[in-house]
Amino acid sequence: MSSLDSSPHAVEGTGAVPGGEVAKQIPPAAVARLTIYLRALNTLLAEGVERVSSESLAEASGVSSSTLRKDLSYVGSYGTRGVGYEVQYLSRHISAALGLTHDWKVAIVGAGNLGKALARYGGFETRGFDVVAIFDADQMVVGNEVGWLRVSDVADLEAVLERTGANMVVLALPAAVAQAICDRVVAAGVHSILSFAPVMLQVPAGVNLRKVDMATELQILAYHAQRAQTPDHTA
Amino acid sequence: MSSLDSSPHAVEGTGAVPGGEVAKQIPPAAVARLTIYLRALNTLLAEGVERVSSESLAEASGVSSSTLRKDLSYVGSYGTRGVGYEVQYLSRHISAALGLTHDWKVAIVGAGNLGKALARYGGFETRGFDVVAIFDADQMVVGNEVGWLRVSDVADLEAVLERTGANMVVLALPAAVAQAICDRVVAAGVHSILSFAPVMLQVPAGVNLRKVDMATELQILAYHAQRAQTPDHTA
DNA sequence: CCATGTGAATCTATTCACAGCG
DNA sequence: CGCTGTGAATAGATTCACATGG
Numbered sequence: 001m002s003s004l005d006s007s008p009h010a011v012e013g014t015g016a017v018p019g020g021e022v023a024k025q026i027p028p029a030a031v032a033r034l035t036i037y038l039r040a041l042n043t044l045l046a047e048g049v050e051r052v053s054s055e056s057l058a059e060a061s062g063v064s065s066s067t068l069r070k071d072l073s074y075v076g077s078y079g080t081r082g083v084g085y086e087v088q089y090l091s092r093h094i095s096a097a098l099g100l101t102h103d104w105k106v107a108i109v110g111a112g113n114l115g116k117a118l119a120r121y122g123g124f125e126t127r128g129f130d131v132v133a134i135f136d137a138d139q140m141v142v143g144n145e146v147g148w149l150r151v152s153d154v155a156d157l158e159a160v161l162e163r164t165g166a167n168m169v170v171l172a173l174p175a176a177v178a179q180a181i182c183d184r185v186v187a188a189g190v191h192s193i194l195s196f197a198p199v200m201l202q203v204p205a206g207v208n209l210r211k212v213d214m215a216t217e218l219q220i221l222a223y224h225a226q227r228a229q230t231p232d233h234t235a
Numbered sequence: 236m237s238s239l240d241s242s243p244h245a246v247e248g249t250g251a252v253p254g255g256e257v258a259k260q261i262p263p264a265a266v267a268r269l270t271i272y273l274r275a276l277n278t279l280l281a282e283g284v285e286r287v288s289s290e291s292l293a294e295a296s297g298v299s300s301s302t303l304r305k306d307l308s309y310v311g312s313y314g315t316r317g318v319g320y321e322v323q324y325l326s327r328h329i330s331a332a333l334g335l336t337h338d339w340k341v342a343i344v345g346a347g348n349l350g351k352a353l354a355r356y357g358g359f360e361t362r363g364f365d366v367v368a369i370f371d372a373d374q375m376v377v378g379n380e381v382g383w384l385r386v387s388d389v390a391d392l393e394a395v396l397e398r399t400g401a402n403m404v405v406l407a408l409p410a411a412v413a414q415a416i417c418d419r420v421v422a423a424g425v426h427s428i429l430s431f432a433p434v435m436l437q438v439p440a441g442v443n444l445r446k447v448d449m450a451t452e453l454q455i456l457a458y459h460a461q462r463a464q465t466p467d468h469t470a
Numbered sequence: 471c472c473a474t475g476t477g478a479a480t481c482t483a484t485t486c487a488c489a490g491c492g
Numbered sequence: 493c494g495c496t497g498t499g500a501a502t503a504g505a506t507t508c509a510c511a512t513g514g
Contacts, residue, residue: 035454099461117348192456221427226334
């Protein structure tokens with residue numbers, strides 16, 4: 001767990017510094033939700049909606065309006081009191097705060113069903129993520145087309161990451177090989193990794209690893225379902 | 236720095252009944268981590284390890300040992316002071332606390348790459364989840380084999396859910412149709428839903444919905460990567 | 471007026487530190 | 493002893509409530 005904050009404290013309420021952009025840290029829980037607001041805003045934009053209130057954006061995002069307003073306050077003051085938010089304007093500012101102003105180049109390791117699903121998932125390009133490579137170890141799969149990409153041999157991982165300029169990697173491969181590939185990815189200089197492999201990966205400090213695990217999600221559902229089944233008399 | 240986040244969704248009735256001894260609720264953050272400990276324990280079991288300390292189980296799970304011990308304390312006292320935990324014994328008790336003692340029957344809606352990836356994901360059966368049906372709307376896909384299942388027509392959703400006794404549903408389908416299918420699933424009496432569709436689904440109270448979204452995960456990585464790039468001036 | 475933006479209060483989670491037991 | 497289990501302390505997130513300004 002890296003606690004790499006050196007800033008004393010996020011002192012809010014300072015007037016907007018003209019011309020100077022001081023990067024203030026946004027609480028992790030707020031960052032996760034900001035991505036959701038962003039999607040809701042883009043949906044509204046596609047529907048031609050121009051203004052939105054905290055109340056209705058909150059409802060569309062599944063949070064309380066006070067949570068939404070607090071989250072937005074970490075980004076800045078981009079609303080109009082008594083009116084609401086301009087959809088496009090707010091969307092732009094959240095994108096900027098999240099670092100989505102330039103495209104990120106994503107490489108996917110593993111061209112099984114999951115890797116292919118990710119490579120073809122249309123939602124990425126429209127959100128600033130560009131899938132630039134997909135790898136597999138199976139020689140029967142190397143060279144196949146996936147979307148508009150050709151599957152590279154994982155043996156060439158370092159070279160292809162270098163050549164394509166990938167700065168994010170998604171691991172969609174079996175647990176058994178995940179750590180080894182992860183180590184190579186880190187050694188190749190990629191510091192942002194999203195893993196779908198059902199294992200705890202060890203990474204050095206400074207590397208950002210996120211993990212998605214379907215079995216975990218189902219187990220959490222199971223816990224709640226089981227509780228709901230117990231004869232729970234309220235009073 | 237990996238972060239798991241716990242359920243932002245469906246609320247559930249609180250169970251503090253005065254005078255009655257009811258299963259105590261485990262904090263959501265702890266539930267999420269208990270699934271990880273469970274996997275680590277099962278790995279150890281497969282390796283033939285019989286005992287483990289909080290320190291090493293914590294390391295294998297990527298948490299601090301105090302967090303681990305606190306989490307286990309919500310489940311019960313199953314360790315031996317001065318020694319550690321018996322792997323199999325602890326695993327059993329965590330499983331029981333999470334409601335994994337009986338099998339859950341999972342239906343997958345959407346037989347695209349993602350749906351197929353999930354259906355074939357071997358990790359489920361060994362963890363108490365049994366995939367009993369997979370659906371698609373495309374008549375070219377209906378009837379195809381996926382693993383040992385045959386793809387059902389989503390038109391028969393209610394009938395097949397009923398017949399197979401599915402009590403969990405995974406939505407692996409396009410955003411545009413997700414809400415409509417979700418409504419039908421809920422109406423059919425399934426109260427535990429895991430969605431991979433990139434939209435906010437609205438469900439009635441009492442329904443447990445969890446959401447996994449790759450775009451969100453990448454955006455969170457982007458935020459951290461962007462921050463790491465900024466020249467961190469320590470005043 | 472009205473909805474935003476924000477301190478203050480509350481609630482939840484994590485960490486500390488040590489008592490208690492094998 | 494050593495390591496678990498747990499109250500107490502700290503840190504973080506959410507909610508409340510209202511001052512603020514278009």
